[in-house]
Amino acid sequence: LQASNVYRDLLKSVNKHIGKEGYKKHFGDYITQEFRENCNVLDRSSVLQKLKLARDYTFLFNSVQHHKGLRFSYNLAVDRSEEMKRILGKSAASVGLQLPEAYQA
Secondary structure, three states, X not given: OHHHHHHHHHHHHHHHHOOOOHHHHHHHHHXXXXXXXXXXXXXHHHHHHHHHHHHHHHHHHHHXXXXXXXXXXXXXXXXXXXXXXXXXXXXXXXXXXXXXXXXXX
Protein backbone atom coordinates (compact mmCIF):
# COMPACT_ATOMS: atom_id res chain seq x y z
CA LEU A 1 0.00 0.00 0.00
CA GLN A 2 2.85 2.39 0.77
CA ALA A 3 4.47 1.75 -2.63
CA SER A 4 1.26 2.60 -4.48
CA ASN A 5 0.98 5.90 -2.61
CA VAL A 6 4.60 6.80 -3.42
CA TYR A 7 4.06 5.80 -7.05
CA ARG A 8 0.86 7.84 -7.34
CA ASP A 9 2.44 10.91 -5.71
CA LEU A 10 5.49 10.73 -7.96
CA LEU A 11 3.41 10.43 -11.14
CA LYS A 12 1.15 13.31 -10.05
CA SER A 13 4.18 15.47 -9.40
CA VAL A 14 5.78 14.62 -12.75
CA ASN A 15 2.55 15.27 -14.63
CA LYS A 16 1.97 18.56 -12.84
CA HIS A 17 5.47 20.01 -12.92
CA ILE A 18 7.05 18.45 -16.01
CA GLY A 19 3.94 17.83 -18.09
CA LYS A 20 2.32 14.98 -19.92
CA GLU A 21 2.74 16.16 -23.49
CA GLY A 22 3.90 13.59 -26.01
CA TYR A 23 7.54 14.65 -26.01
CA LYS A 24 7.66 14.55 -22.19
CA LYS A 25 5.83 11.23 -21.80
CA HIS A 26 9.06 9.29 -21.38
CA PHE A 27 9.39 10.54 -17.77
CA GLY A 28 6.14 8.89 -16.72
CA ASP A 29 6.90 5.80 -18.80
CA TYR A 30 10.26 5.38 -17.11
CA ILE A 31 8.70 5.67 -13.64
CA THR A 32 6.02 3.13 -14.51
CA GLN A 33 8.62 0.76 -15.93
CA GLU A 34 10.83 1.02 -12.84
CA PHE A 35 7.95 0.35 -10.45
CA ARG A 36 6.75 -2.62 -12.51
CA GLU A 37 10.23 -4.14 -12.74
CA ASN A 38 10.77 -3.84 -9.00
CA CYS A 39 7.33 -4.94 -7.80
CA ASN A 40 8.56 -8.50 -7.09
CA VAL A 41 11.79 -7.59 -5.32
CA LEU A 42 11.97 -9.44 -2.00
CA ASP A 43 14.93 -7.62 -0.44
CA ARG A 44 13.27 -5.26 2.04
CA SER A 45 16.21 -2.85 2.30
CA SER A 46 16.34 -2.50 -1.49
CA VAL A 47 12.61 -1.80 -1.66
CA LEU A 48 12.82 0.80 1.10
CA GLN A 49 15.78 2.45 -0.60
CA LYS A 50 13.92 2.69 -3.92
CA LEU A 51 10.79 4.06 -2.22
CA LYS A 52 12.88 6.67 -0.43
CA LEU A 53 14.45 7.66 -3.75
CA ALA A 54 10.99 8.05 -5.31
CA ARG A 55 9.81 10.17 -2.35
CA ASP A 56 12.93 12.31 -2.64
CA TYR A 57 12.29 12.91 -6.34
CA THR A 58 8.69 13.87 -5.60
CA PHE A 59 9.88 16.31 -2.96
CA LEU A 60 12.49 17.69 -5.37
CA PHE A 61 9.96 18.32 -8.15
CA ASN A 62 7.54 20.03 -5.78
CA SER A 63 10.27 22.10 -4.10
CA VAL A 64 11.84 23.29 -7.34
CA GLN A 65 8.45 24.41 -8.63
CA HIS A 66 7.65 26.18 -5.35
CA HIS A 67 11.05 27.88 -5.39
CA LYS A 68 10.55 29.07 -8.97
CA GLY A 69 7.18 30.51 -8.00
CA LEU A 70 8.68 32.34 -5.03
CA ARG A 71 11.53 33.75 -7.11
CA PHE A 72 9.09 34.94 -9.73
CA SER A 73 6.76 36.54 -7.18
CA TYR A 74 9.60 38.43 -5.45
CA ASN A 75 10.99 39.92 -8.68
CA LEU A 76 9.23 43.27 -8.86
CA ALA A 77 10.82 44.38 -12.15
CA VAL A 78 9.19 41.59 -14.17
CA ASP A 79 6.05 42.16 -16.22
CA ARG A 80 3.41 40.22 -14.34
CA SER A 81 0.72 40.13 -17.01
CA GLU A 82 1.48 36.48 -17.86
CA GLU A 83 1.40 35.52 -14.20
CA MET A 84 -1.93 37.30 -13.75
CA LYS A 85 -3.38 35.53 -16.80
CA ARG A 86 -2.31 32.20 -15.34
CA ILE A 87 -3.77 33.00 -11.91
CA LEU A 88 -7.02 34.28 -13.39
CA GLY A 89 -7.23 31.23 -15.64
CA LYS A 90 -6.83 28.87 -12.69
CA SER A 91 -9.44 30.78 -10.70
CA ALA A 92 -11.90 30.81 -13.58
CA ALA A 93 -11.34 27.13 -14.31
CA SER A 94 -11.90 26.18 -10.68
CA VAL A 95 -15.47 27.52 -10.86
CA GLY A 96 -16.09 26.27 -14.39
CA LEU A 97 -15.74 29.56 -16.25
CA GLN A 98 -13.41 30.91 -18.91
CA LEU A 99 -11.25 34.02 -18.87
CA PRO A 100 -12.79 37.27 -20.14
CA GLU A 101 -11.96 38.11 -23.75
CA ALA A 102 -9.59 40.88 -22.64
CA TYR A 103 -7.25 38.21 -21.21
CA GLN A 104 -7.60 35.62 -23.96
CA ALA A 105 -4.46 35.14 -26.04
